[in-house]
Amino acid sequence: MFFASDNASAVPAPVMAALLAANDGFAMPYGKDLRMDDLRGQIRALFESPEAAVYLVATGTAANALALASHCPPWGAVFCHRHAHIQEDECGAPEFFTNGAKLALVEGAHGKMTPETLAPVLERTGAGGVHGVQRGMLSITNVTEAGTVYFPAEVAALTALARAHGLPCHMDGARFANALVASGASPAEMTWRAGIDVLSLGGTKNGLLGVEAVVIFDPARAWEFELRRKRGGHLVSKGRYLAAQMQAYLDGGLWLTLAAQANAAAARLAAGILAQPGAALLHPVDANIIFAQWPAGGHAALQQAGAVYYPMPAAEGMEAARLVTSWSTTTADVDGFLAALAGALPG
């Protein structure tokens, strides 16, 4: 009953098998082995983008910060949601890698920017000429930190505003597969067809040991990205072990299968919580993250039952929690959680 983070899950068997298979003889280091060539082709095909540049790094923060720095000058503003991961959970990595760009925070219910909340921030930024920072780029997190999902049309509405100012657009897809599953969109529909220029394509939260891809749809930015990656200490030498993981992840749609499992577990968990008297969901549960509240008493019982998750501040007499499911969450985990909660709450 582990719902604290999808980062805590183990790695599915096909990924481990691929790692073992890759462990054979010599391979050219620094992303120059044949496996990386294959993977590049695989991702280009999957995204219907024959020219896309594809790179691998070991963390999501690296993927995001390098993607931003390659598309936004130091004096640019990165428009993002107030609670975006790049704002709240990366210890200033975007500022560090961009050499001091500013994050311009946009409001929006349930973790989502809207054209109405984005437009005024976009308008007033840079209006003071040389005295203020300039409009730099847009960054959209999908799945959001609130567990909601942008559909392609919503992404397109935001990128249209940014592109009207000539800005490049980034998607932080740490949980990209979960967003695809939730929306039914294809990789291309969710990204470049909706105006995205560069994608952080997560793998770790959805089952890999530690690999994220960066997909750059405009290959003119590729060489700068490579230099920034090396300079950031993110060019791994034995690239075969990263490429092998990502290949296994994408092969036969494993990534979508894993994400579907996580999303389904979250849906079952959310429905079960909602069925408790006095309980409520604080955000729509579109993917694998749940924010819920229930009458006081649940935490103690859940803890005793061995459930692990992050409690959240709640109103008087209530308790709240953030719960994250993963590919490895079982029905037994979900039902065990729900039973413990039901037992604690006044029936």
Place this chain on the structure above:
Amino acid sequence: MFFASDNASAVPAPVMAALLAANDGFAMPYGKDLRMDDLRGQIRALFESPEAAVYLVATGTAANALALASHCPPWGAVFCHRHAHIQEDECGAPEFFTNGAKLALVEGAHGKMTPETLAPVLERTGAGGVHGVQRGMLSITNVTEAGTVYFPAEVAALTALARAHGLPCHMDGARFANALVASGASPAEMTWRAGIDVLSLGGTKNGLLGVEAVVIFDPARAWEFELRRKRGGHLVSKGRYLAAQMQAYLDGGLWLTLAAQANAAAARLAAGILAQPGAALLHPVDANIIFAQWPAGGHAALQQAGAVYYPMPAAEGMEAARLVTSWSTTTADVDGFLAALAGALPG
């Protein structure tokens, strides 16, 4: 017959086994799992340094750049050999992570600084007061880029000069195990007892998939290091897979066994080359890197025999090469190389 880089070798079985063993259930992310606690204790014991702070990252460039940035201000000079990895092979990562420190280059035969070459650079740096950069820190690479090894007394002679100016001292130990095996020194003798404050302890070149440790002997620097690591995108979420590799690497002295195999292969290869008429070693072969030259004709024969390595510029009528052995280099590889070379050179 792959001698291009120790980064191209595969991973020994015990490391893969440890990875598989770690892939069980949930584990707290971001270095908070129990495996990391165990590893920290293991490294402290190995280095006889009960207070040392221990961190893992995925690349040697990250280990070095974070170690430097945590010990040297932006206006500091990092004293290092002219051909140090941090100067030539990290695309400016030290400058990036330190926010613009300057590398002050020190001469020295066979890749090694000496007190005689270091002292004048140390003396003249910072002598101009606020107008020039200040003395920042010392960085020693061991094994050097020339394949030579500093013995503890040599390290101590260099750090003594730096410490007389109050400077912290770093060792880039991307091939630390090879240096230990070559010198017979213990981890403590090679580091803090010789005046080293922070060590980049390599694992990848000596058999891991991609893990380097940073060992900070003064724990007062630890929290700053953690923030810099996160901000640099180098805090991996599923830390168990890094910790498991490093544990297996150190368990039962595997790291030294692997390094000894690499060093022995290099010694056999060097001796064999030297036995060829007209051949010579360009640097002493202390560890697992060989710089050699031989009369023209060798490259073609070796290439035809399937040997992979980096040719180097050479004098008229001669050919030169950089050859690197690894834990997985076999006697057959070495002897095959030597046979091909012997066949090509005039007997």
Place this chain on the structure above:
Amino acid sequence: MFFASDNASAVPAPVMAALLAANDGFAMPYGKDLRMDDLRGQIRALFESPEAAVYLVATGTAANALALASHCPPWGAVFCHRHAHIQEDECGAPEFFTNGAKLALVEGAHGKMTPETLAPVLERTGAGGVHGVQRGMLSITNVTEAGTVYFPAEVAALTALARAHGLPCHMDGARFANALVASGASPAEMTWRAGIDVLSLGGTKNGLLGVEAVVIFDPARAWEFELRRKRGGHLVSKGRYLAAQMQAYLDGGLWLTLAAQANAAAARLAAGILAQPGAALLHPVDANIIFAQWPAGGHAALQQAGAVYYPMPAAEGMEAARLVTSWSTTTADVDGFLAALAGALPG
């Protein structure tokens, strides 16, 4: 009738005279002339702070950015008002000089933070451990961008919150003399006695050609500041011409006389505007900046009369403006403006 900026005013005669007097023979460059020693003593006495470090730079942005960078690490958050000059008008200089610190924006009516608006931002910053930026420092602008003034007790209430977290506190005093005159506080009362560690002491907006002082009450930060200043290109060689200006500015209380003139002109202008039917002040006019609105029609008449100022967005049927007075604003300027406005508005 120039009310666009106090930066547009000329320089009072005593300052020009001091410049001419300083133009005699040779003087040691880089702040090492005797004039700088005298000025340091003068400022220490004025601030009743015998150990304070005193430096001169040519712009307010430099003063602020260097003051922040010397007191806040790259992973720190600088707490400031949402409309602070460091946030809106310095093109990211604080981010650049700190190497990527984040500005944490605090709300507050009329340009002023309050303990109530500051406390929650302070509390939630850094609560996520290594994942988010850490609490860095506090920066208070006085006179604020809205033209209001913090009294010493208000400053102390804010700094007390910051100091409870161990944070240093900065005051952006681009209009420090105006704030002193408005509040009746002494330099010491407004700064270190109220918890301020470092002050940007403006001169340019209040009559100098281009000089700002940075006063650091904790001299332990002085050497780092000097290195950052040099490295930022802000150590001027012919320091005598800066020191001479600042000396003349402070001699005999000229700075307070000039600020009193500017504040009095603003008070007269504000009162005159308020007397117009339908007019209102948008913020209290504590110093030399006025935000006012009046019924539509005023802009055209004022422009025709030769008044120069910045119009602001206003409600339907209204017009709004930002007006800044300076030491050189005359009663005739003020009365001419008021007459033009009165003539345009329906009596």
Place this chain on the structure above:
Amino acid sequence: MFFASDNASAVPAPVMAALLAANDGFAMPYGKDLRMDDLRGQIRALFESPEAAVYLVATGTAANALALASHCPPWGAVFCHRHAHIQEDECGAPEFFTNGAKLALVEGAHGKMTPETLAPVLERTGAGGVHGVQRGMLSITNVTEAGTVYFPAEVAALTALARAHGLPCHMDGARFANALVASGASPAEMTWRAGIDVLSLGGTKNGLLGVEAVVIFDPARAWEFELRRKRGGHLVSKGRYLAAQMQAYLDGGLWLTLAAQANAAAARLAAGILAQPGAALLHPVDANIIFAQWPAGGHAALQQAGAVYYPMPAAEGMEAARLVTSWSTTTADVDGFLAALAGALPG
């Protein structure tokens, strides 16, 4: 008898007069006054470059660092002489402003790079692909730190090598007027006609209170420069006082007159020193800087006579000095120095 630095000299009367004349009424701040427009036209005409972008800053370090940062990426190498001002005397400002570019040091007698010393450094930089820093730009100091002068043909030979790699070329002209006078070249001949893209045009060392211009011959870089200048705290508000100085400096060729005076004083001083038995010049005296040596005994006598200058390390039994003349050095100063020296040395 002040020969320590040309930064220590006072300001000639026409410059002070221009400052007084500019001190009249209101002027738009931040370089938007009419005076700046006039100056821009004046410099464009002088350089025969109708499209050049022209900016003013207060220090030479700012001019250089901003010029470099606007033309060189963070992962670039700036090729410059080992003793260039940007390497030795700016406390890492180039690294700071470029976000960590590396200075690639080029040897050369008497402070001058030659095609022979530049070419190999240029060739080997970037040869390692993504692992090393890339070729970034060339920076030539004229007058050099050794007091020598590059003639246009020498500049062109260096820039041709850089341009063959597509690199932009910078000239640090802190003593540009002295170089023009020494070489007889026109501003255009010394800069864009010889392959220079961006010039730091010094004023302070040659008589201004503190103004340097940056002339960018490719206006496509102008807006980035403006943003970097503001962000660096180098956009002064009361620009009229900078523009007025620079106008007076260029009007009627005053800058060349002042430089000619300084160069002539240096020539007289150098000739006089050379006439002493046992004395020698360590570098050719092309402009207003002298490096000389003489038999021991001179320092004491000169100091007693009131001469101020920097002694240099010298061989046993000898003394050496760096002497700098300025526009305000008088014949009496020179002859007084020579008399004191002559009196001290064995006749």
